[in-house]
Amino acid sequence: MHITSGTTNEPAPPATLAPRKRLRPRESQRSTLLTVLLWLCALYFILPLFWLIVASTKSNTDLFSTFGLWFGKSFELWNNLVSVFTVRDGLFLQWVINTVLYASVSAVIASILATAAGYAFAKYQFPGDKLLFSIILGAIMIPLTALALPTYLLFNTAGLTNTPWSVILPSLVSPFGVYLMRVYAADAISDSLIEAARVDGAGEFRIFWQVGFRLLGPGVVTVFLFALVATWNNYFLPLIMLNSSSLYPLTVGLAQQQAASAAGGGAQALFSTVITGSLVSIVPLIIAFLVLQRYWQAGLTTGGVKE
Known part of the structure; x- marks a missing residue:
């Protein structure tokens, strides 16, 4: 009696490309949170410098009578x-x-x-x-x-x-x-x-x-x-x-x-x-x-x- 094995000589099907791994919602939220924190840190360091530049363009009157984070009525940097x-x-x-x-x-x-x-x-x-x-x-x-x-x-x-x-x-x-x-x-x-x-x-x-x-x-x-x-x-x-x-x-x-x-x-x-x-x-x-x-x-x- 001829006994056949359970294996076949047929070629294996070609491997398909694995789907691209999607970013998990938790990782996306973490990246967004880090981005926001970095922007807040940048503002923390840049804001005093911006105020210093703006305040240097004001006169003594505008320094106390206008908004601190914007320019005054006159540009007095040169003076x-x-x-x-x-x-x-x-x-x-x-x-x-x-x-x-x-x-x-x-x-x-x-x-x-x-x-x-x-x-x-x-x-x-x-x-x-x-x-x-x-x-x-x-x-x-x-x-x-x-x-x-x-x-x-x-x-x-x-x-x-x-x-x-x-x-x-x-x-x-x-x-x-x-x-x-x-x-x-x-x-x-x-x-x-x-x-x-x-x-x-x-x-x-x-x-x-x-x-x-x-x-x-x-x-x-x-x-x-x-x-x-x-x-x-x-x-x-x-x-x-x-x-x-x-x-x-x-x-x-x-x-x-x-x-x-x-x-x-x-x-x-x-x-x-x-x-x-x-x-x-x-x-x-x-x-x-x-x-x-x-x-x-x-x-x-x-x-x-x-x-």
Whole structure:
């Protein structure tokens, strides 16, 4: 008897394309909710800047008699700018120069020191390195206002109060910058690259400056911007360190000008002037971000190349 098996030699039917997966209603709602939250966050950050721009175009009368988020009856931006740079014999320009000096010197040196320290913690092993790095991490959690009074007493003993050094020297230390560069250097610089440079006869300082520092470019720019913004917006430290108005940065100078306007008693009303000065004070920061963002883009492109 011939027994046939249950299998057949007929070709299997062609596989059909699976239908495209549709987005579930819950996922769609989640995406909509995230979009709304992102728009709300964007408005939260943009709205004060928009108010500052609008208020800078108003006179003192329109500033208090018109809607805050729209322009006034007259466009007074040019007159406000003239007032900013001419009131008190052009002292605002001296405040700008002081702020640029304090912020630029502090940011450059702080970024170099943080980069060197982060590179050392990431690529070298020495006695007490973990303990020292833990101390630096603990320093991040200490608020700067808690260190203001001890810093003042120290600088007063050294005779450095009411000098530019009293603002620059405390700003040279960036514990967060050291932590950031330590994490960045651990992945951005290969140990084999350092060993190859040593085989070629390069010293440790030359390896750091000509090899490591260039590879850490995006991280250096990040630390530089953090230090620049922190020193530029610093108010409490210059307030307790400086006594002469000719040494004030923009933060302290504009605050003193605002206090004089709000005091009354025959003082000149400079509310529009102070607001316009605040607008002018953020323009250099915006320019710095726009100029330095290309270094971030270059760093992201370099990191996307597979070895």
